[in-house]
Amino acid sequence: MVENLQGDSGRGYYLEMLIGPPPQALNILVDTGSSNFAVAGVPDPDVTSYFNTELSSTYKSQGIDVTVKYSQGSWTGVLGTDVITMPKGIDGSYVINIATILESENFFLPGVKWHGILGLAYDALAKPSSSVETFFDSLVRQAKIPNIFSLQMCGAGLPVSGSGTNGGSLILGGIEPSLYKGDIWYTPIKEEWYYQVEILKLEVGGLNLELDCREYNADKAIVDSGTTLLRLPQKVFSAVVQAIARTSLIQEFSSGFWTGSQLACWDKTERPWSLFPKLSIYLRDENASRSFRISILPQLYIQPILGIGENLQCYRFGISSSTNALVIGATVMEGFYVIFDRAQRRVGFAVSPCAEVDGAPVSEIEGPFTTADVASNCVSSVSFHEPVLWIASYALMSLCGIILLVLIILLLIPPRCQHRYTDNDVVNDESSLVRHRWK
Numbered sequence: 095m096v097e098n099l100q101g102d103s104g105r106g107y108y109l110e111m112l113i114g115p116p117p118q119a120l121n122i123l124v125d126t127g128s129s130n131f132a133v134a135g136v137p138d139p140d141v142t143s144y145f146n147t148e149l150s151s152t153y154k155s156q157g158i159d160v161t162v163k164y165s166q167g168s169w170t171g172v173l174g175t176d177v178i179t180m181p182k183g184i185d186g187s188y189v190i191n192i193a194t195i196l197e198s199e200n201f202f203l204p205g206v207k208w209h210g211i212l213g214l215a216y217d218a219l220a221k222p223s224s225s226v227e228t229f230f231d232s233l234v235r236q237a238k239i240p241n242i243f244s245l246q247m248c249g250a251g252l253p254v255s256g257s258g259t260n261g262g263s264l265i266l267g268g269i270e271p272s273l274y275k276g277d278i279w280y281t282p283i284k285e286e287w288y289y290q291v292e293i294l295k296l297e298v299g300g301l302n303l304e305l306d307c308r309e310y311n312a313d314k315a316i317v318d319s320g321t322t323l324l325r326l327p328q329k330v331f332s333a334v335v336q337a338i339a340r341t342s343l344i345q346e347f348s349s350g351f352w353t354g355s356q357l358a359c360w361d362k363t364e365r366p367w368s369l370f371p372k373l374s375i376y377l378r379d380e381n382a383s384r385s386f387r388i389s390i391l392p393q394l395y396i397q398p399i400l401g402i403g404e405n406l407q408c409y410r411f412g413i414s415s416s417t418n419a420l421v422i423g424a425t426v427m428e429g430f431y432v433i434f435d436r437a438q439r440r441v442g443f444a445v446s447p448c449a450e451v452d453g454a455p456v457s458e459i460e461g462p463f464t465t466a467d468v469a470s471n472c473v474s475s476v477s478f479h480e481p482v483l484w485i486a487s488y489a490l491m492s493l494c495g496i497i498l499l500v501l502i503i504l505l506l507i508p509p510r511c512q513h514r515y516t517d518n519d520v521v522n523d524e525s526s527l528v529r530h531r532w533k
Contacts, residue, residue, distance in 0.1 A: 096270060098182035099124065099247070099262030101207070103322055103397070103412075103424035104254030107247050107262045108208040112179045113192070114150030119143070121208040124245065124264055125320030126289055126434065127421070129219040130162055131229040133210030135171055135194025140202040141209045147194060152177045160193050162221050165321070167201035173226065184266050188236045191226055211320070214243065214434070218287035230266070230436075239267030241437040245319060246273045247428045251393045251451035253400035254322070254410065261448065274431035274444035279386040279459055281377040283439045284473050288316040291441055292378045293420060294385050294468045296330065298337035299371030305333060307472035314419045314473075317432065317441055321423030324373075324395065324413045331415035334373070343369040351411055357399060359408040366409065367392040367451075372458075375426070379462055380440060382470070386461025388443050390429050393456040397425070429457025 100121075101107035108121040113133065120133055120143055134144035147153045158173040171193040179187045195201070195210070202209075212229055213219070220226040227235075234241050249260040263273055284290045293310040296303050312327045326334060335352045350356030360366050370392035376385045395412035412425040429449040433442035449457045 095182055095265050096263050096272065097261045099264055100260065101247075101262065102252065102254055102260050103247070103249045103428055105203070105206050106208065106320060106322075109183070109212065109264055110181055112181065113145055114152050114176045116149065117179065118145055118149065120145060120210055123208040123211045123320065124214065125211050125318070126214045126245070127316060127318030127320045128162065128164065128211065128213035129215045129217060129228050130160070130193055130211070130213045130221055130226070131190060132162070132169065132171060132193035132195050134202065135196050138198070138202050140204055140206065142207075143209050145194060145210070147174065150176055158222065160221050164201070167199060169195045169198035169201045171195040184233060184237050184239060186237060188232060190229055190232050215288055216286045233266060237267070242268060242433065242435045244269050244273070244431060244433040245427070246431045246446050246448065247319065247424060248446070248448035249424070249428045250449045250456050252398070254397045269433055273446065275447055276445050276459065278433060278442040278444040279461060280380050280435070280440040280442045282380060283441060286439070288314065288318065289434060289441055290314050290316050292473050294376040294378055294465060294472060296334065296376070297374040297387070298334060299341040301337065301341070303330070303333045303337060305330060307469050308474065310420055311473045315422070316419055317422045317427070319424060319427055321421045322425070323423050324425040325416040325419065325421035325423060326413060327420055328415045328417065330420065331413070334413065338371060341371045354411060354414055357408040357410055359406040362405055362407045367396055370396055375422070376463070378465065381462075383465055384462035385465050385468070386459060386463065388426070388430060389458040389460070390426055391456040393451045394429050395425055430459075
């Protein structure tokens with residue numbers, strides 16, 4: 095399973111998979127931030143291949159419609175089951191729940207080289223309900239492998255949307271010693287839906303941002319390989335940008351660079367990374383009184399873009415703001431070998447040997463550090479997960495439906511008396527609209 099992935103941080107890392115006999119080969123995006131296994135089920139202008147269910151002798155439709163919305167893009171399809179094999183994965187064939195995508199919006203994008211998505215998060219996020227057994231849960235049950243997988247993405251310092259041939263590894267069922275160096279540092283999984291962890295503080299250039307630690311976890315902090323950037327809650331993002339601008343060797347910088355609307359370009363002979371500071375994220379250790387920090391050098395968050403100008407090399411800012419989470423995405427994950435130890439409910443980080451630029455490492459892990467100066471719990475005790483939001487939404491819609499029905503009945507009943515309005519009467523006609531907010 096070593097080097098079984100291809101891709102880049104800009105468009106994701108994917109694994110080859112064969113579906114059904116006769117086998118249909120598709121590239122599947124590896125995503126630890128969702129839980130459905132889904133593939134293109136009809137031709138699409140942005141994909142080069144799709145799964146034709148009519149050609150598979152083992153495909154069985156469940157006739158259940160499913161819709162999944164991501165932070166960018168969405169798709170609608172039909173649930174079914176089929177046999178899958180992985181040329182560079184676990185030996186054998188396995189029957190897996192699979193959604194065939196029939197319609198999508200901003201999901202398959204121009205230039206992507208994958209044809210589906212492999213959600214590796216917990217069944218709490220599975221659509222249309224958590225009763226849909228996830229891909230990895232099916233593998234653990236059928237192949238009898240340990241409930242753990244690990245991920246290495248090798249794109250440090252390379253163009254974010256290059257040839258798509260950057261390497262990587264998805265190890266299903268264990269840890270591969272050749273994919274990391276030094277020690278593995280583990281942080282507990284706070285909730286089993288996303289891979290939610292607890293972040294204690296951030297440092298820019300060795301200086302603490304001095305924010306309340308709950309700001310870093312608002313309303314969650316997750317590890318998500320399907321997210322391109324390091325995404326930060328707005329207050330944290332603003333503090334990070336100010337700290338980078340203050341500690342960098344660049345006096346003035348366009349605000350458009352920080353917001354992602356503009357690139358910054360230098361002569362190809364220059365290396366701008368020396369102008370920017372190191373960024374460190376502190377995570378709570380398994381021993382709650384200790385922490386450790388993972389650090390990324392500018393080579394990971396000041397990211398080269400391919401194909402702009404002959405004598406210029408342009409870069410984008412690999413950090414963005416978020417309205418509802420801190421997301422440790424590919425910008426950070428490319429520096430580390432990340433272990434998703436579901437059996438012991440923890441996520442591990444170790445330095446990746448492929449996280450090097452010009453022969454020098456661009457990521458670090460250090461610890462332990464005391465947590466005496468941090469709150470004992472930085473995660474809000476009130477957490478509204480998606481299933482809870484669905485239940486609350488349906489309850490509100492049902493209540494509105496009952497009220498509407500009563501109003502219709504009252505309107506249909508003939509009035510027994512009439513009231514003649516005078517100039518002194520005031521008529522107030524107020525209405526409310528209950529909106530369900532999709533995540």
